[in-house]
Structure formats: C-alpha cells, structure tokens
Amino acid sequence: xxxxxxxxxxxxxxxxxxxxxxxxxxLGHDTMYWYKQDSKKFLKIMFSYNNKELIINxxxxxxxxxxxxDKAHLNLHINSLELGxxxxxxxxxxxxxxxxxxxxxxxxxxxxxx
Amino acid sequence: xxxxxxxxxxLIVQKGGISIINCAxxxxxxxxxxxxxxxxxxxxxxLIAIRPDVSEKKEGRFTISFNKSAKQFSLHIMDSQPGDSAxxxxxxxxxxxxxxxxxxxxxxxxxA
Numbered sequence: 001x002x003x004x005x006x007x008x009x010x011x012x013x014x015x016x017x018x019x020x021x022x023x024x025x026x027l028g029h030d031t032m033y034w035y036k037q038d039s040k041k042f043l044k045i046m047f048s049y050n051n052k053e054l055i056i057n058x059x060x061x062x063x064x065x066x067x068x069x070d071k072a073h074l075n076l077h078i079n080s081l082e083l084g085x086x087x088x089x090x091x092x093x094x095x096x097x098x099x100x101x102x103x104x105x106x107x108x109x110x111x112x113x114x
Numbered sequence: 115x116x117x118x119x120x121x122x123x124x125l126i127v128q129k130g131g132i133s134i135i136n137c138a139x140x141x142x143x144x145x146x147x148x149x150x151x152x153x154x155x156x157x158x159x160x161l162i163a164i165r166p167d168v169s170e171k172k173e174g175r176f177t178i179s180f181n182k183s184a185k186q187f188s189l190h191i192m193d194s195q196p197g198d199s200a201x202x203x204x205x206x207x208x209x210x211x212x213x214x215x216x217x218x219x220x221x222x223x224x225x226a
Contacts, residue, residue: 031212043158043203043216048212101146103148104160107155107157108155
C-alpha cells in the first residue's frame with residue numbers, strides 16, 4: 001500500500017564512502033524528485049525526472065548522481081561523501097495530469113556522515 | 115524571484131486558539147499554492163492548496179487566504195489542537211512547471 005517508499009531509512013557512513021538511496025513509487029506518476037532537508041528543516045529540490053528524463057538539476061555537486069531505470073524508480077548515488085552531506089533526503093513523485101504537481105513524499109532517508 | 119518567504123519561523127499557540135502562518139512570493143508565474151504538513155520523522159504531506167483565481171479556500175479547520183495583488187497567502191488553523199503540532203511549509207509552483215518552491219517552514223507547537 002505504500003505510495004512512495006525509500007530504502008534505507010537510516011544510513012550512517014564515513015567520509016569518502018559511496019552510498020546509494022533507492023526510491024520507488026506505485027502511484028503511476030510520471031515525475032519523480034529528490035529533495036534534501038537540512039537540520040533547519042529547509043527543503044531544497046535537487047533533481048527531477050519526468051518519464052525517465054532529467055528535467056531539473058539544481059546546483060548540486062557532481063558527486064550526486066540520480067538514476068531512473070523506469071518511471072517508478074529514482075535512485076540517488078552519492079560519491080565521496082562529505083560531512084556536509086548529512087541531512088534527510090526525501091524522494092517524491094507528482095501527478096502532473098491535473099497540473100498541480102502535488103508532491104507525494106516518501107518517509108525520508110536520514111544520512112549521517114561521520 | 116524564485117523565493118517564497120515564510121513567517122514566523124516558529125509559533126506557539128494555546129489549544130483552541132488560531133494559528134496563522136504567512137507567506138509571500140515574487141514570481142508572478144506561480145499559479146498553484148499548496149501547504150504541506152510534516153510530522154517528526156515523516157515526509158511532508160499536502161494539507162490544502164489554492165489557485166490565484168480564488169481568495170479563500172476552507173477545508174475543515176484549515177483555511178488559505180490569498181491576496182493576489184499583494185502576492186501573499188496565509189494559512190489559518192482554527193481551534194488549534196495538540197495534534198496539529200508539526201512543521202508547515204507553504205509552497206508555490208509555476209504554470210506548467212515541475213519545480214515547486216518551498217518556504218523555510220514554520221514549527222507549530224500547540225499547548226494543551
């Protein structure tokens with residue numbers, strides 16, 4: 001029944017490591033997103049894919065690389081993790097057919113880099 | 115031009131009181147204004163939304179007031195309850211756009 005799911009929920013790793021976060025949606029939406037929420041709760045869009053095509057790529061370090069194998073999945077790979085990458089990462093999808101782009105968020109992945 | 119400014123940063127309200135959160139935007143291309151509610155440890159979820167062709171929208175205890183000329187909109191929570199304690203985000207989306215811009219969030223605490 002979960003609409004947007006993410007794995008893992010928690011990720012603790014050391015600086016310099018490479019890690020991935022997976023996201024899946026079963027809502028039939030065409031567009032998926034990655035957001036970063038910092039310690040002050042500020043939500044910032046990182047990437048967006050529409051029908052597997054990258055449409056939004058905000059000013060994000062090249063160490064972050066999204067991959068969308070199909071419309072229902074959008075994964076985030078992070079190379080050479082840094083302390084400043086510690087945050088909660090949210091995957092989301094949106095229903096574009098009603099032109100509201102209402103965001104359906106996943107439960108988040110809390111990344112801690114030590 | 116892409117910003118959505120939200121205030122206050124935090125808000126404490128007594129149970130039964132009215133909670134008011136304000137937002138302002140600059141980009142006139144925005145045409146959809148949602149509010150999201152986020153509980154600790156959860157992702158944000160849509161609470162209520164409005165388009166600029168109406169000045170007010172009410173759903174239960176939640177009301178959005180929209181002032182197009184001033185480029186401002188606000189969320190009113192009537193009869194605030196402890197269960198309303200959460201972080202609230204205003205947001206704005208442009209016409210035909212995928213990029214939703216979020217305000218900085220307001221942490222609401224409703225005292226019992």
